Amino acid sequence: MNEPLIENPHFPILLVDDEVRTLQTYEMLLKKEGFNNVALLTSGQAAVDFFKEKKVSLIILDLGMRGISGQELLEKLSSGYPEVPIIVATAFNDVSIVVECMKKGAYDYLVKPIERTRFIITIRNALKLRALENENIRLQNSLLEGCVENLPLYQKIITDSESMFSIFRYVDSISVTSQPVLITGETGTGKELIAEAVHKASGRKGQFVSINVAGLDDTTFSDTLFGHRAGAYTGAHEARKGLVENASGGTLFLDEIGDLKDSSQVKLLRLMQENEYYTLGSDTPAKASARIVTASNKNLAEMKDNGTFRKDLYYRLNKHHIHLPPLRERTSDIAPLVNFFIEKSSKELGVSIPKVPDGLTELLREYSFPGNIRELEGIIFDAISSPPFGKIMLNYFQNYSTSSRANLSETFPDNQNLYSNIAKIEDAENMLIEKAMDVTGGNLTHAARKLGISRSTLYRKISRKN
Structure with a gap:
């Protein structure tokens, strides 16, 4: 069973070997496995020059080359580009050479002739390791910055x-x-x-x-x-x-x-x-x-x-x-979304952008939006297209404030007892909040949902009460 393929990485897999036939064999094998971003070089100096111009995802390097030797190139590249995995592929089956290469920064050491499955698995693992390291670096940077x-x-x-x-x-x-x-x-x-x-x-x-x-x-x-x-x-x-x-x-x-x-x-x-x-x-x-x-x-x-x-x-x-x-848990998005959908709907309807009535954002923040952003878009479009056409009237949205509380009788079936000793509206609100918190085991998010208000509004009301 194959591992998930990391195909065609952003930067090429670089093959460095002075045997052209070997390079062609590697290239054919890699392309057959779906790796199409491959570059072939026949000398160490060409590899050094390549790195000056382009970035590389992975290197497969032969040791026995003329000119700059494979070991010299390994040391130069691993110190200058430590983020790039280097796989040594050579006919030298010598433990001391293996140890020396690993000390100089080689990711792995493969002895020719290389078994096809091991060749592909080694490349995949090296690419996965680099991807994981890059992901960790970027995640750390985003969290820190x-x-x-x-x-x-x-x-x-x-x-x-x-x-x-x-x-x-x-x-x-x-x-x-x-x-x-x-x-x-x-x-x-x-x-x-x-x-x-x-x-x-x-x-x-x-x-x-x-x-x-x-x-x-x-x-x-x-x-x-x-x-x-x-x-x-x-x-x-x-x-x-x-x-x-x-x-x-x-x-x-x-x-x-x-x-x-x-x-x-x-x-x-x-x-x-x-x-x-x-x-x-x-x-x-x-x-x-x-x-x-x-x-x-x-x-x-x-x-x-x-x-x-x-x-x-x-x-x-x-x-x-x-x-x-959901939108009810990020109510700070309601104002910019309302403005965006007003502009978008006005263009679609061919009308001037209407003025946003005072209190609209606050009213909408009390609504639970079961359909989320898509529902808000539909509400705004309908509001502008309803009489008076091209205007936004605050009373159009009153139903949404009311509907968010329509399920209170289902949530609190014993409401007759609940309201029996209420003297003020504030008392009713406090008792509803206490009941919602009791029913949901103190979970602010679930209690706010049952009350038809946002979590931040519920938190503010509880804080004011305390």
């Missing part, structure tokens, strides 16, 4: 929330890897926008290709992802590429992964394990080089535990996990 490294990549995401900026920093840190990413969050929180940001931050040269897999039967799933050859089935008159091929060297985003049929889960698991797939109607496997990013509004960890989602697939998908908080 507290800033987003590539902020322009996130311009589609309207936010003023520190929780979202933390997610941006995490995306920056994992962009250097090819590992899968799982994005979770309620409907309408912007999971596809984050998936696009993951793709852009990665710098991958291929396309960002997305599909919602909910409702796809197994045959449609296979045909959509893997494509088919002409004549593969009745009606398949022409060959068609699948999305895996379209996303080659890029990112394949599978939305609503929690709704994927069990039989399709098996096929996706094989794709991720073996990094290859079969086009319908073909007996020859094709290599996959797309990074897999998935999203779900369901609790996949719970589904994994109760047997409704495959455990092995869950752990494959969950190499990196991003959870998007």
Whole structure:
């Protein structure tokens, strides 16, 4: 079973050997395994010059070269570029030479003729190690500096929330890897926008290709992802590429992964394990080089535990996990989102941008937004298109403030006893808060949700009361 492929790294795999036939053999083997970003050099001096002009992901170095020897080059490169793994590949099977090379900074030492499987595994492991080290460095830097490294990549995401900026920093840190990413969050929180940001931050040269897999039967799933050859089935008159091929060297985003049929889960698991797939109607496997990013509004960890989602697939998908908080937990985003959607809706409706009425943001912060950002966009559009057309009237939004509290009678069925000794509105509010905190075991987030207010508002009311 193959490990996840780190294919076509940003910088080339550099092969240095004065035997041209050996270089061609290495290159053919690497390309067969999906590594297409390869550079060939026949001398140590050429390698030194190459490093002055370009960056390198990995070096495979022969020791017995004319001119600058392999050992001299090893020492020079490992001291000057310690972040680059160097694999020594040579016919010298001498323990003392092995020890000397490892002391000088070699990642590994392979004796020619090199067994094919070991050759590929060693390269993959070296690339994975470098990716992990880079990821750790970037994560440490983002935490220490507290800033987003590539902020322009996130311009589609309207936010003023520190929780979202933390997610941006995490995306920056994992962009250097090819590992899968799982994005979770309620409907309408912007999971596809984050998936696009993951793709852009990665710098991958291929396309960002997305599909919602909910409702796809197994045959449609296979045909959509893997494509088919002409004549593969009745009606398949022409060959068609699948999305895996379209996303080659890029990112394949599978939305609503929690709704994927069990039989399709098996096929996706094989794709991720073996990094290859079969086009319908073909007996020859094709290599996959797309990074897999998935999203779900369901609790996949719970589904994994109760047997409704495959455990092995869950752990494959969950190499990196991003959870998007709902809008009610980042109410600082409501004001900039309202302004953004007012401008966007006005353009779509062909009207001048209306004035935002005083108190609108505060009123909306009291609403729970079960549909999150998507719901807010719909509310703003409807408000501008409702009479009086092109205006925003505060009374339009009163229903949303009321509806957020509509479930109180269900939450507190004993409300007749609850209100029996109330003298003031403030007393009623305090008793509702006490009841909500009691019902939820003191959990502020859950209590706020039941009361139809934001967590920060509930905290402020409790603090004022105390």
